[in-house]
Amino acid sequence: MDISISLPGLDLKNPIMPASGCFGFGKEFAQFYDLSDLGAIILKAATGEKRYGNEAPRVAETSSGMLNAIGLQNPGVEKIVNEEIPFLKAYDTPLIANVSGSTMEEYEHVAATICKEVDALELNISCPNVKEGGVQFGTDPRLAEEVTSRVKSVSTVPVYVKLSPNVTDIVALAKAAASGGADGLSMINTLTGMKIDPATRKPIISNQTGGLSGPAVKPVAIRMIHQVYQAVNLPIIGMGGIETTDDIIEYMLAGASAVAVGSANFKNPLICKELIEQLPEALERYGFSSIEEVIGGAHHETAASGLFRA
Amino acid sequence: MRREWMEIVEHNAVAKDTYRMVLKGQIAEEVKDPGQFVHIQVSERFFLRRPVSIADVHPDKSEITLLYKVLGDGTEALTEKQTGDKLDVLGPGGQGFPVEEDVREALIVGGGIGVPPLYYLAKQLVEQGIKVTTVLGFRSKEESFLVEEFKDLGAVYVTTDDGSLGEQGLVTDRTGELKGSFDTYFACGPTVMLKAIANQLDDVRGYLSMEERMGCGIGACFACVVHTPEDDEKGYRRVCCDGPVFKAKEVVL
Numbered sequence: 159m160d161i162s163i164s165l166p167g168l169d170l171k172n173p174i175m176p177a178s179g180c181f182g183f184g185k186e187f188a189q190f191y192d193l194s195d196l197g198a199i200i201l202k203a204a205t206g207e208k209r210y211g212n213e214a215p216r217v218a219e220t221s222s223g224m225l226n227a228i229g230l231q232n233p234g235v236e237k238i239v240n241e242e243i244p245f246l247k248a249y250d251t252p253l254i255a256n257v258s259g260s261t262m263e264e265y266e267h268v269a270a271t272i273c274k275e276v277d278a279l280e281l282n283i284s285c286p287n288v289k290e291g292g293v294q295f296g297t298d299p300r301l302a303e304e305v306t307s308r309v310k311s312v313s314t315v316p317v318y319v320k321l322s323p324n325v326t327d328i329v330a331l332a333k334a335a336a337s338g339g340a341d342g343l344s345m346i347n348t349l350t351g352m353k354i355d356p357a358t359r360k361p362i363i364s365n366q367t368g369g370l371s372g373p374a375v376k377p378v379a380i381r382m383i384h385q386v387y388q389a390v391n392l393p394i395i396g397m398g399g400i401e402t403t404d405d406i407i408e409y410m411l412a413g414a415s416a417v418a419v420g421s422a423n424f425k426n427p428l429i430c431k432e433l434i435e436q437l438p439e440a441l442e443r444y445g446f447s448s449i450e451e452v453i454g455g456a457h458h459e460t461a462a463s464g465l466f467r468a
Numbered sequence: 469m470r471r472e473w474m475e476i477v478e479h480n481a482v483a484k485d486t487y488r489m490v491l492k493g494q495i496a497e498e499v500k501d502p503g504q505f506v507h508i509q510v511s512e513r514f515f516l517r518r519p520v521s522i523a524d525v526h527p528d529k530s531e532i533t534l535l536y537k538v539l540g541d542g543t544e545a546l547t548e549k550q551t552g553d554k555l556d557v558l559g560p561g562g563q564g565f566p567v568e569e570d571v572r573e574a575l576i577v578g579g580g581i582g583v584p585p586l587y588y589l590a591k592q593l594v595e596q597g598i599k600v601t602t603v604l605g606f607r608s609k610e611e612s613f614l615v616e617e618f619k620d621l622g623a624v625y626v627t628t629d630d631g632s633l634g635e636q637g638l639v640t641d642r643t644g645e646l647k648g649s650f651d652t653y654f655a656c657g658p659t660v661m662l663k664a665i666a667n668q669l670d671d672v673r674g675y676l677s678m679e680e681r682m683g684c685g686i687g688a689c690f691a692c693v694v695h696t697p698e699d700d701e702k703g704y705r706r707v708c709c710d711g712p713v714f715k716a717k718e719v720v721l
């Protein structure tokens with residue numbers, strides 16, 4: 159089965175890509191498989207200047223997931239453009255840059271610098287692990303709309319706005335991104351959490367809080383994508399806890415047009431490649447005849463309910 | 469580096485809460501230097517892998533030996549694995565201790581569960597005709613391991629917190645007195661120990677193996693980052709791939 163998908167700025171051989179921050183700039187994974195197999199690659203966050211990030215410990219294990227508070231460590235947008243992206247351009251895979259910042263101006267600067275080198279931007283207004291900026295742009299619809307429209311006006315490539323699940327009304331944020339001119343949405347970023355060590359009586363993560371990812375967040379992401387799909391007419395890249403082809407199908411049924419795999423890459427560095435290989439057969443097993451049929455399938459009146467009961 | 473289902477060919481207790489596990493697979497043939505580690509998926513129950521040092525290698529038999537201590541749920545669950553079981557292993561990872569250097573007389577300093585990677589190192593050093601003196605620190609006699617094996621490779625001094633084996637005290641009580649009898653030291657153990665050693669042997673060439681909590685274990689996630697001194701342009705090192713072994717002054721302890 160043909161599993162290619164076209165989205166604004168992105169011709170995807172398949173709907174599967176590694177999520178931002180979980181794949182570095184690709185080099186480490188290139189020793190395991192050919193990165194050209196991927197639908198696309200979402201790069202690690204870029205900020206205006208180099209950032210060290212938070213103190214260690216930066217990760218903690220949780221039930222069915224993990225907390226992280228890396229704090230957007232990166233060498234700065236110039237170095238990413240000059241030293242990281244050239245390596246990835248050797249592969250026949252679309253690149254999506256993750257644009258982060260603390261101020262409107264920083265977002266604009268990063269977007270304007272990196273957009274010439276990639277096929278699309280993922281506007282990260284949802285990082286829970288930095289003191290200023292980041293998540294406030296993603297929790298206040300007015301700021302979300304403004305940063306989206308300012309980045310849109312400097313970007314030469316489509317902009318996917320990455321939404322934070324740390325809000326009570328995800329639809330309001332999705333609508334704000336849409337009014338700002340977003341070409342698509344990416345959801346979800348991590349959920350703010352904490353883990354305390356009974357032996358030390360202190361949070362394990364030095365930043366105290368961290369972002370929860372992994373299968374633990376998947377039901378939240380599925381619910382949010384299901385809500386947003388009904389309310390906003392934009393393609394969605396879905397993510398949160400994807401480990402199997404069933405997870406991917408669930409995301410697409412909720413309304414995602416493509417998916418990103420994040421922390422599962424740490425468990426199995428070959429996961430993206432394996433899922434790409436397995437997806438066609440999995441779709442056939444559930445009776446789908448095309449990939450388009452899956453997208454938003456949970457919303458369609460004509461869904462073949464009962465087909466598999468026999 | 470590869471992901472492989474390695475077969476457990478031996479698994480036994482060697483000291484209090486401390487186990488030895490021998491794994492068979494191709495990873496054994498790819499170990500570059502002593503001090504490298506494997507990243508172990510204990511079972512589906514755990515979301516993150518556990519880093520464990522390679523304590524010995526038998527490339528001819530495609531086997532590596534690990535020594536681990538039960539310190540939490542993951543290592544506890546590892547003890548339940550049986551000979552013949554397959555284990556999901558990623559590795560070998562990281563940069564180990566350099567052994568090609570112009571070393572003549574080496575001091576090895578190990579503390580607790582930092583001791584394992586030093587055993588393979590000591591063997592390699594001795595094989596190259598380098599004189600090895602070892603100082604090992606344990607909490608007590610019942611928690612000690614590998615002492616006899618190190619004795620086959622050179623002089624060994626043991627310190628324990630309670631004096632139940634060797635001298636009562638810290639490894640630094642002994643390493644200070646040995647100063648002058650070695651040109652290079654290699655240390656692995658708790659950060660407080662590494663700090664004390666690095667201060668005491670400030671003017672000697674040294675290599676330290678560090679621990680940090682890891683995500684990916686392959687250099688992609690930046691979970692395992694440590695600071696470098698201010699004059700270092702990059703400003704950080706990743707324990708999983710730039711380390712775990714660093715030159716004594718390369719990173720901030």
Ligand SMILES: Cc1cc2nc3c(=O)[nH]c(=O)nc-3n(C[C@H](O)[C@H](O)[C@H](O)COP(=O)(O)OP(=O)(O)OC[C@H]3O[C@@H](n4cnc5c(N)ncnc54)[C@H](O)[C@@H]3O)c2cc1C
Nearest residue numbers: 518519520521535536537539540541542543679680681712
């Ligand atoms: C490079 C390296 C080599 C190591 N070699 C050995 C070895 O040879 N033998 C041995 O017994 N131990 C070794 N350790 C420590 C070992 O990784 C931890 O003891 C183990 O991960 C604890 O897991 P747990 O589930 O039992 O503990 P928990 O505390 O339940 O673990 C929870 C989480 O914290 C992480 N974690 C806890 N303590 C440490 C630690 N000290 N270092 C890194 N991550 C930690 C775990 O990996 C896990 O993700 C090494 C660590 C590193 C970084």
Ligand SMILES: Cc1cc2nc3c(=O)[nH]c(=O)nc-3n(C[C@H](O)[C@H](O)[C@H](O)COP(=O)(O)O)c2cc1C
Nearest residue numbers: 177178179203226282346347371372398399420421
């Ligand atoms: C270690 C780590 C680092 C991350 N870094 C970023 C980042 O830099 N930018 C970003 O937009 N999201 C980042 N994320 C969030 C992921 O891209 C993804 O949205 C989230 O982890 C949910 O997917 P998962 O459950 O498959 O991991 C990071 C996640 C992890 C675990």
Ligand code: FES
Nearest residue numbers: 683685689690708
């Ligand atoms: S553990 Fe991921 S970079 Fe070191």
